[in-house]
Amino acid sequence: MKISITKAEQSRISELDFGNLDFGRIFSDHMLEMAYSDGQWQIAEIKPYGHITFEPSMMALHYGQAIFEGMKAYYVDDDTINLFRPKDHHARLNNSARRLCMPDIDESVFIEALEELMKLDHEWVPKKHGQALYIRPVMFATEEYLAAKVSQEYRFYIITSPVGAYYSEGFNPVKLTTSDQYVRAVKGGTGEAKAAGNYGGSFLPARKAQESGYTQVLWLDANEHKYVEEVGTMNIFFLIGETLVTPELTGTVLPGITRRSVITLAQEWNIPVEERRVSLEELFDAHQNGSLKEIFGAGTAAVISPVGLIHHQGKAITLDMEKIGPFAKKMYDAITGIQYGKIEDTHGWAHPVDVRASVCQ
Ligand SMILES: Cc1ncc(COP(=O)(O)O)c(C=O)c1O
Numbered sequence: 001m002k003i004s005i006t007k008a009e010q011s012r013i014s015e016l017d018f019g020n021l022d023f024g025r026i027f028s029d030h031m032l033e034m035a036y037s038d039g040q041w042q043i044a045e046i047k048p049y050g051h052i053t054f055e056p057s058m059m060a061l062h063y064g065q066a067i068f069e070g071m072k073a074y075y076v077d078d079d080t081i082n083l084f085r086p087k088d089h090h091a092r093l094n095n096s097a098r099r100l101c102m103p104d105i106d107e108s109v110f111i112e113a114l115e116e117l118m119k120l121d122h123e124w125v126p127k128k129h130g131q132a133l134y135i136r137p138v139m140f141a142t143e144e145y146l147a148a149k150v151s152q153e154y155r156f157y158i159i160t161s162p163v164g165a166y167y168s169e170g171f172n173p174v175k176l177t178t179s180d181q182y183v184r185a186v187k188g189g190t191g192e193a194k195a196a197g198n199y200g201g202s203f204l205p206a207r208k209a210q211e212s213g214y215t216q217v218l219w220l221d222a223n224e225h226k227y228v229e230e231v232g233t234m235n236i237f238f239l240i241g242e243t244l245v246t247p248e249l250t251g252t253v254l255p256g257i258t259r260r261s262v263i264t265l266a267q268e269w270n271i272p273v274e275e276r277r278v279s280l281e282e283l284f285d286a287h288q289n290g291s292l293k294e295i296f297g298a299g300t301a302a303v304i305s306p307v308g309l310i311h312h313q314g315k316a317i318t319l320d321m322e323k324i325g326p327f328a329k330k331m332y333d334a335i336t337g338i339q340y341g342k343i344e345d346t347h348g349w350a351h352p353v354d355v356r357a358s359v360c361q
Contacts, residue, residue, distance in 0.1 A: 003032070003109075003116055008048035011123075018126050023301070024134060027122035028160045029099035032113045035142075036103050046116055049159060059151040062139035066196035067096040068138040070233075070300050071257075073160070075127045076341035076352065081118045083135075083351040084300075084339050086111055086316070093137060096193040101150040102139055112357070113158055115353050122355035126162050129340060134163040134301070134360055140196075166233070166301035169322060171332075173308025174215035174297070177229060178280070179205045180313065183222035184229065184252070191229075191252035206219045206232055209344060218310055220280070221252065228278045234297030234305060235259035238278060239327050240292045248275040258298040263351065265334050271327075280312050287317045294325035303334040333356035 007270030008029040016026060018320045027049045033302075034044040060066045060349030071089040074082045074106045097104055114135065118125070125133040137158045165171070182205040187192025190198055202217070209217045217237065221227040228247050230236055235256040238245045244266045249255050266273050286292035295307035306324040319325070324332070338350055 003044045003046055003113060005120070006045070006047045007114065007120065013055065013123055016124070016130070018131070018161065018162070021126060021131055021162055023163045024136075024140070024161050026161055028133070028162065029120040030117055030120045031160075032117060032156075032158040034109070034113075034156040036156070037152070041103065041105070041109070041270075044113055046113070046120065048064075052155075052157075054142060055144045056262075057144040057146055059143050059145055062146065063148050063151075064195070064197045065100050065141035065151055066103060066139070067093065067100055067102065067194055068136060068196060069093045069096075071135045071137075072132040072163075072300055072339070073125055073135060073353075074132050074339045074341070074350075075125045079354060079356050080341065081122055081125050081133075081353045082341055083114055083118070083353060085257050085261070085349045086114055086351050088260070089113075089137075092194065092255065092257070093139070097139065099190055099193040100126050100195060100244040102141070102154060105139070105156060107213060111351075113183065117160060118353040119159060119355050119357060121160060122353075124160065124162050124301040126164075126294060127313055129336065131162065131164050132339075134161045135159075136161065151333055157333075164302075165303075171306070172322075173319065173324070175309040175311070176216055176218040176307055177209050177212065177311040178220055178273060178313070179209065179217050180225075181205070182217075183225075184219040189252065192249065194254060194255060200296065201234060204351050214309075214311060218312075226279045226281065228280065228283070229253050230256075231297050231299075232287055233301050234299035236295070236297050236307070237257040237262060238286075238292060239294040239325070241293075243272045243274055244267065244327075245274045245276065247278055256299055258300055258303065261347075262298045262304075263337055264347065265352070274316050280310075283310070283317060284312075284315065292317065292319075294327050295319060296325070296328040296331070303336060304328050 143151040143153040216232045219229040297305040
C-alpha cells in the first residue's frame with residue numbers, strides 16, 4: 001500500500017506549550033484521510049491538518065453512522081515512538097464498523113498510516129512521563145442523501161493530539177455516581193461498539209453527575225439496574241480480598257484494550273481475576289466487611305485512574321481519597337513501563353516506530 005504524502009510547509013509546533021497540555025485541544029501538523037466510494041477504499045493521503053468541507057445532507061449528521069478509536073503513542077527515545085497495541089485497536093475499529101454496517105479498514109493500511117504519521121509528527125509526541133500523543137481514528141458516512149439507510153460513501157481520518165492527564169484530578173482518586181434515570185447501553189444495542197452516538201447519549205447524565213460534584217457516571221445494567229458496567233471512558237476494576245473483579249463483557253460494555261492488559265498482567269502476577277456480574281449490593285457489603293480494598297478505572301485516556309468514591313441512591317462507598325492504592329499503582333507502573341519502553345515488553349503490546357527512517361513519498 002502506498003500512501004500519498006503532502007508535508008506541511010511549516011510546522012505549528014512552536015505554538016505548543018508542552019508544560020501545559022490540555023486533553024485533545026491541539027492537533028499535530030499532519031492527518032490521514034481516506035475516502036470510500038464505488039465499493040472500495042481509495043488511496044490514503046497524509047496531508048497538513050486542516051478544515052474539511054461537507055454537504056449538510058451528509059448522512060453521518062442525520063443517521064449517526066460514525067465510529068472512532070482512541071489510542072496513544074509514547075516517547076521512548078529520540079529515535080523511537082511506541083504505539084500501544086495498535087492491532088487490537090484496529091480489530092476493535094472493524095468490529096465497530098461491522099455493527100454499524102460500515103466498511104472494514106485493512107490492517108496493513110491502518111498500521112502503515114500510523115507509522116508514517118509518527119515519522120512525520122514525532123516531535124509532537126511529548127517526552128514527559130504521563131504525557132503522550134493521543135491518536136484518534138474516525139470513520140463516518142458521507143453520502144449526501146436524506147434516507148435512513150446504509151451510506152454508500154465514507155471518510156476515514158486519523159488525527160493526533162499531544163495530551164496530558166485526562167481527568168483534572170490527575171492521578172488523584174475520582175468520584176463516581178450511579179444514575180437512577182439513565183442507562184448507557186442495552187443488550188443488543190451498540191454498547192460494545194465505539195459508536196459516536198453512545199457518547200452523545202451519555203452527556204446529559206454525565207453533566208448531571210458533574211453538577212452534583214462527581215467526576216463521572218458509573219453505568220449500571222439497563223434491565224435490573226443492579227449490576228455495574230463501566231464508566232464514561234474507562235472499564236472498572238474492584239480488588240475484593242485478593243481477587244481482582246471486573247464486569248464481564250456481555251455486549252453492553254466496551255471491550256477495553258487497557259482492561260485486557262490489566263487482566264493479563266494480574267493473572268501473570270498470580271492474582272485471581274474474575275470477569276463476572278458485580279452488583280452494587282456486593283460492593284456495599286464488601287466495603288462494610290472491609291474486603292473491598294481498591295477500585296480503579298482502566299482506559300487509554302486515563303490509563304489507570306483510582307476511584308475514591310461511589311455514590312448510589314444516597315449512600316456512598318468511600319475509599320482513601322488522598323492517594324492511589326498499591327495495586328492500582330503497581331498496575332499503572334507496569335503498563336506505563338511497557339508503553340514508555342522502560343520495562344521489557346514480553347507480550348508484543350508495544351509497536352515501536354523508528355522515526356529516523358525516512359518518510360516514503
Ligand atoms: C465507554 C468506554 N469504556 C472503556 C474504555 C476503555 O477502553 P480502552 O482501554 O481501549 O481505551 C473507553 C475508551 O476507549 C470507553 O470509551
